[in-house]
Amino acid sequence: MIGRDAIKFMLNEPPRAETDTVPLHAKNFQVYYFYPDDVAALHAAWKSDGLPVTDLRVTLYGMKEFELRDPDNYWLWFGQECNDPPTVRE
Known part of the structure; x- marks a missing residue:
């Protein structure tokens, strides 16, 4: 479970036998x-x-964001709308 302030978030993991075949x-x-x-x-x-x-970046679509991989190797992205100029080209 991850959390910050009053927000808590948990993902459920299926049994290992179900995920062994997922590349x-x-x-x-x-x-x-x-x-x-x-x-x-x-x-x-x-x-x-x-x-x-990852480094904090500002996207072309107006989001200040970063990401990290969870222990199961899934991407977790965090973003907030902003009016700052983009810091990346993608």
């Missing part, structure tokens, strides 16, 4: 996107805690 690369196409109130503060806190977060 690892299939997990690259499953993204869980979260919208925290202050994505920069969350990024800073998790980075200082040593979590393997």
